[in-house]
Amino acid sequence: MNQESSLLTVAHDKRDVSWENNFFNLLTASHVNILSADPQIGPDNWPYLMAEWNEKSDKTMEPDKEETQKVIQWLSDKGIGLVINPMKEYPDYVFTYGMIWSFKETGFFYRTDTVSSTESLPSDGTTQFYYGPPSQQYLPDYVRKVLREFFRDQGLMNVKLLMLSSDNKEFDLAFSLESLGNPPKEEHEGIAEAISWFLPPHYPILLIGEKNLPTFIDL
Structure with missing residues (x-):
């Protein structure tokens, strides 16, 4: 069993930070199969591109197969999220639009450390801000x-x-x-x-x- 397949067989309640990091690394280094050319509205009422990803994604020749990083670049300009394996009862991952463009800009879908918004923020001396x-x-x-x-x-x-x-x-x-x-x-x-x-x-x-x-x- 390869790494992609073993990742996707892990129960959702067992998917910890280590699982998530491995999933992100493998997904962004491979291809996905686009299931629908048009974004779909998810249960949360936001638009998502639906894509399939598994151990066969880099081995088959489906016409709608795309490099994951190219898909992320495209989504970043469109204001669209990404759902991986939506055909399952519980999709393997749902990326909000914010996560998508964060990866494009920083290489991280999200951060756990403090991120600076700018090099320096001035104070006018009259407020606490x-x-x-x-x-x-x-x-x-x-x-x-x-x-x-x-x-x-x-x-x-x-x-x-x-x-x-x-x-x-x-x-x-x-x-x-x-x-x-x-x-x-x-x-x-x-x-x-x-x-x-x-x-x-x-x-x-x-x-x-x-x-x-x-x-x-x-x-």
Whole structure:
């Protein structure tokens, strides 16, 4: 039994961090079979490309077989996630769009260590915050475009954000509540959860009012 096959036979409740790392390494170094040319809407209402991957993926000659890394590059520009082996009762893995572009930019689908948003965030000396725009690597232009399109579909035409930190070490990606239409507090969790699909899992998201804070910038 080869490594790919043995990985996929591990029960879902036994798939730990070591399993996940092995899965990521093997998947991104091989090919997948695209099951449908068009993205499908998943149970979470987000768009996903459906792909098959197993021990035969690099040995067969299916016309829809593609290098995984090329697929990731394509998905990054489209705002689409990826589901591996959706034909199973439980897919082997579901990658959000945020995980997809995180891999393109950094080689990691997500990080467990602290990631800097920019080289330095200044403080104006009058607030407890360090602040500034997210760096190009932290939030690339093509990701901003995807996010803008999502917000415009919700009728939000000018969403604003800012990187905020109290210690210049750990950062929140803060979205202006005013630019989000001042939604009621009970909706904040759902809004943050929706935004998080577009961002790497390790990005802290904050919804906050602009009062007494530095000027927010356009997304």
